[in-house]
Amino acid sequence: MAPMTEDLVAVAHGVPPYVLVSGPESVLAERGLAEVLDRLRVAEPGLEVIRLYAGTYEGGELVLHTSPSLFGGAKCVVVHDVDEASDELQADLLACITDPPEPDLTLVVLHKSGQRGKRVLDALRGARARVVDAPAIKTDRDKTDFAAHEFRRARRKATPEAVHALVEAVGKDVRELAAACQQLVDDTTGVIDENTVLTYHGGKVEATGFRVADAALSGDTAEALRLLRHAIGVGVDPVPIVAVLAQQVRQLIRVGSAGRGRSADIARDVGMAPWQVDRARRALAGWNGETLAVCLQALAAADAEVKGGGRDPVYAVERVVLTITRQHARHREG
Amino acid sequence: MSVWRDVIGQEKAVATLERAVRDPASMTHAWLFTGPPGSGRSVAARAFAAALLCPQGGCGECRECRTALDATHADVDVIATEGLSIKVEQARDLVALAAHRPSVGRYRVLIVEDADRLTERAADALLKALEEPTPRTVWMLCAPSVEDVIITIRSRSRHVRLRTPSVEAVADLLVRRDGVDHPMALYAARAAQSHVGMARRLARDEHARIRRHDVVAMATKIVTVGEAVDAAADLVTIAQEESAAASGERDAAEKARLLEILGADPSARTQPPHIRSQVSALEKDQKARATRFTRDVLDRSLVDLLSVYRDALVLRTGAGSALVNEDSRQVVTRVAEVLTAEQLLLAMDAVGTARERIDANVAPLLALEAMALGLRLPR
Numbered sequence: 129m130a131p132m133t134e135d136l137v138a139v140a141h142g143v144p145p146y147v148l149v150s151g152p153e154s155v156l157a158e159r160g161l162a163e164v165l166d167r168l169r170v171a172e173p174g175l176e177v178i179r180l181y182a183g184t185y186e187g188g189e190l191v192l193h194t195s196p197s198l199f200g201g202a203k204c205v206v207v208h209d210v211d212e213a214s215d216e217l218q219a220d221l222l223a224c225i226t227d228p229p230e231p232d233l234t235l236v237v238l239h240k241s242g243q244r245g246k247r248v249l250d251a252l253r254g255a256r257a258r259v260v261d262a263p264a265i266k267t268d269r270d271k272t273d274f275a276a277h278e279f280r281r282a283r284r285k286a287t288p289e290a291v292h293a294l295v296e297a298v299g300k301d302v303r304e305l306a307a308a309c310q311q312l313v314d315d316t317t318g319v320i321d322e323n324t325v326l327t328y329h330g331g332k333v334e335a336t337g338f339r340v341a342d343a344a345l346s347g348d349t350a351e352a353l354r355l356l357r358h359a360i361g362v363g364v365d366p367v368p369i370v371a372v373l374a375q376q377v378r379q380l381i382r383v384g385s386a387g388r389g390r391s392a393d394i395a396r397d398v399g400m401a402p403w404q405v406d407r408a409r410r411a412l413a414g415w416n417g418e419t420l421a422v423c424l425q426a427l428a429a430a431d432a433e434v435k436g437g438g439r440d441p442v443y444a445v446e447r448v449v450l451t452i453t454r455q456h457a458r459h460r461e462g
Numbered sequence: 463m464s465v466w467r468d469v470i471g472q473e474k475a476v477a478t479l480e481r482a483v484r485d486p487a488s489m490t491h492a493w494l495f496t497g498p499p500g501s502g503r504s505v506a507a508r509a510f511a512a513a514l515l516c517p518q519g520g521c522g523e524c525r526e527c528r529t530a531l532d533a534t535h536a537d538v539d540v541i542a543t544e545g546l547s548i549k550v551e552q553a554r555d556l557v558a559l560a561a562h563r564p565s566v567g568r569y570r571v572l573i574v575e576d577a578d579r580l581t582e583r584a585a586d587a588l589l590k591a592l593e594e595p596t597p598r599t600v601w602m603l604c605a606p607s608v609e610d611v612i613i614t615i616r617s618r619s620r621h622v623r624l625r626t627p628s629v630e631a632v633a634d635l636l637v638r639r640d641g642v643d644h645p646m647a648l649y650a651a652r653a654a655q656s657h658v659g660m661a662r663r664l665a666r667d668e669h670a671r672i673r674r675h676d677v678v679a680m681a682t683k684i685v686t687v688g689e690a691v692d693a694a695a696d697l698v699t700i701a702q703e704e705s706a707a708a709s710g711e712r713d714a715a716e717k718a719r720l721l722e723i724l725g726a727d728p729s730a731r732t733q734p735p736h737i738r739s740q741v742s743a744l745e746k747d748q749k750a751r752a753t754r755f756t757r758d759v760l761d762r763s764l765v766d767l768l769s770v771y772r773d774a775l776v777l778r779t780g781a782g783s784a785l786v787n788e789d790s791r792q793v794v795t796r797v798a799e800v801l802t803a804e805q806l807l808l809a810m811d812a813v814g815t816a817r818e819r820i821d822a823n824v825a826p827l828l829a830l831e832a833m834a835l836g837l838r839l840p841r
Contacts, residue, residue, distance in 0.1 A: 212732075374828050378691060385688020417687035421835045424691075428832030431824045 145229035147236045148252045151262030155302050160260035172202040182209040190220040204234040210245040225251045265302045271295045278309035286320040297329035335359035337372035344449045347456030366434040366441040374427045381420050383408040419455040426451040465512040465520040470635050471627030483513045490620045492592050492601040497624030500657025503604035507573045511538050515567040537564040542575035545750040553584035557591040560599050570599045577603035578610035585612045592618045626656050677763045678790045681770040694830035701759040705752050713748045768813045774798035775806045800839050812836030
C-alpha cells in the first residue's frame with residue numbers, strides 16, 4: 129500500500145491513528161473498541177489485530193508489534209489496562225506515540241481510571257487521539273439513561289415506564305441490562321411499552337439486602353418476604369442481609385435518640401450521611417425505642433444462626449424479618 | 463529457690479509433676495495441662511520442663527532451669543499462636559521437630575500453649591507423634607479444659623488439672639516477682655479474679671485500670687435504648703483502638719522487614735506479583751492477629767462487666783463472699799438496689815450470650831448491642 133498522509137487515512141475509515149478509550153465501564157469500553165475495529169475492517173478487511181495486556185506485558189513487545197512488517201498490511205495494536213501499566217509499558221507507549229504517526233498502524237489504548245499512565249494519556253491527547261468515553265454507570269438514573277440510549281440507538285421507541293421496569297428487573301449488572309435491551313430490540317416489534325417488558329421480565333426484581341431492609345422497616349411483611357425470597361433465589365447470602373438489617377435498625381436507633389435538630393448536625397454527631405439521617409427520620413414514624421430494641425436483639429440472635437449457630441440460615445433470616453414487621457405493627461396498635 | 467516458685471496455689475498438681483521428675487515410672491511422654499485462663503498453665507508447663515532438664519530435678523538456679531523457664535533452652539520449644547488458630551502446616555513442622563533427639567539435655571520438650579486453638583486437621587496431624595513418640599520427647603499441651611481438645615488427643619495424654627489460685631496467692635506473687643506494693647497487688651489480683659497475667663497488667667498499667675473502671679461504671683449508665691447502642695459502640699471502639707495501638711507499629715515494621723528480605727523497593731507504589739503475594743500473606747496473618755486481639759480485649763471487658771453483676775448478686779442475696787469490685791462499691795450497690803436477683807441473673811446471661819456470640823463470629827458490635835439492651839436499668 130502506498131504511503132498516505134494522516135488525513136487521507138482518516139478519510140478512508142474515519143479513525144485517526146490514535147484512539148483512547150477512557151473510563152471504568154467495561155461494556156461501553158468494549159463497545160467503543162469494537163466500533164473502532166469495525167470501521168478499520170471496512171477499509172481493510174485483512175486487518176491484523178494485536179492485543180496486549182498490561183498485566184503480562186514484557187518490555188519491547190510493543191516495538192516488536194508496531195514496527196513495519198515485511199509483508200505490509202494494516203495493523204491495529206490494542207493495549208488493555210493501561211491504568212495498571214508497568215513503567216516499561218509506559219515508556220514503550222510514549223516512544224510509540226510519534227509525530228507523524230506510523231503509516232498503516234492504529235493504536236488503541238484502554239484506560240479505566242486513576243492517575244497511573246497519565247503521561248501516556250497526555251501524550252495521546254497531544255497527538256490528537258480520538259477519545260471514546262466509557263463513564264461508570266452506577267445510579268439508577270445512569271442506568272435508565274443507558275437503557276433509553278440503547279433503544280434510541282436501535283431506532284426503537286420505548287416508553288419511560290418500560291425503561292424504568294427494565295432497570296428495576298435487570299439493572300444490577302450493566303452487561304445484563306445491555307443484553308436485555310438487545311433481546312427486546314431483536315424479539316419484539318413496535319413500541320416497547322411496560323407490557324412488553326413484563327412479558328420478558330415479569331415478576332423479576334433486583335433484590336438486595338437494602339431493599340429487603342427498606343421493606344421490612346416500613347412494616348410491609350408481604351413485600352419484605354417476597355424480596356427476601358427473591359434475593360436468596362438470585363444468590364444473595366443470608367449473612368450480608370442480616371448485616372444490612374442490623375445496620376439500618378442501628379441507624380434508626382441512633383437518629384431516634386439524637387433528638388431534634390438539623391439533619392446535617394445529627395449526621396455529624398452519629399457519623400452518618402445527611403441523606404441517611406433524613407431517610408431514617410422518615411422511617412422512624414413507625415417505630416419507638418422499645419420495638420427497635422426487640423428487633424436488634426432478634427438480629428443478634430439471627431446473626432449467630434446464619435453463621436453456623438442454627439440449622440437453616442434462610443429460615444433464620446425469614447424469622448427475623450417477620451419479627452421486624454411484627455414489631456412495626458405492634459407500634460401501630462399501641 | 464525452686465522452679466515451682468511461680469506456680470502458685472497448685473500444690474496437688476506440683477506434687478504430681480515432682481513425682482514424675484523423681485520417679486521414671488511416673489513419667490510419661492504426653493501431658494495435658496488444663497485450668498481456667500490465668501491459672502498458670504504455661505508457667506506450670508515451663509516449670510515442669512525445667513525440672514525435667516535440670517540435673518538436680520528443678521533447682522531453679524542452674525543454667526538449664528533458667529533457660530527452660532525463659533523458653534530459650536535448646537531442647538524446649540514453645541508453640542503459641544497470636545492468630546485465631548494453629549494451622550495444620552505448623553502442626554506438621556512440630557511433628558518433624560518431635561522426631562529429633564534432644565541436643566544437650568535429657569529430654570526434648572514441646573510445649574503447645576494454645577492446644578485449644580489447634581484446628582481439627584492440625585490436631586489430627588499430631589496424633590501419630592503423640593501416640594508413638596520418639597524416646598525422650600515430651601509433649602506438654604495446655605488448654606482451658608479437656609473438652610477443648612479433640613478426644614483422640616485427650617486419650618493419648620496424661621491430664622494435670624490446675625485450679626484457680628487464691629487472690630492472696632496471686633497478690634503474693636505480684637509482690638514477690640514484680641515488686642508491686644501490697645495494696646495494689648491485692649486490688650489487682652481481686653479485680654483480675656485471680657488471672658495472673660491480667661492482675662500483673664492491672665497492677666502495672668494505669669491505662670488498663672482506667673479502662674476497667676470505665677467498663678465497670680457502664681453498668682449503671684445504660685438506661686435508654688440509645689445509651690445501650692452508644693455503650694456497645696464505645697466498647698468496640700476502645701477494643702479497636704487498643705488493637706491498633708498494639709499492632710500498628712509492629713505491622714509496619716514486619717512489612718518493612720519482609721520487603722527487605724525479599725529485596726524489594728519499599729517505596730515502589732506497586733510491587734511485582736511474587737512479592738505482592740508474600741505481602742498479602744503477611745497482611746492476612748496480621749489481620750487475623752488483630753481480630754484475635756480485638757476479641758480478647760472485648761472478652762476481657764465483658765468479664766469485668768460480668769463481675770459487677772456477680773458482686774451485685776452477692777450483695778442482693780447477702781451471701782457475704784468477697785467482692786471483686788471492692789473499689790467500685792458504689793456502682794455495685796446501685797445495681798443491687800435497682801435490679802432483683804432474677805434480673806441480675808438475666809443480665810449475667812446477656813453478658814455470657816454476647817461472649818459466646820462473639821466467639822461464634824457474630825459481628826462484635828451487634829452482639830454487644832444486643833447485650834447492652836439486655837442490661838438497661840429500669841428508670
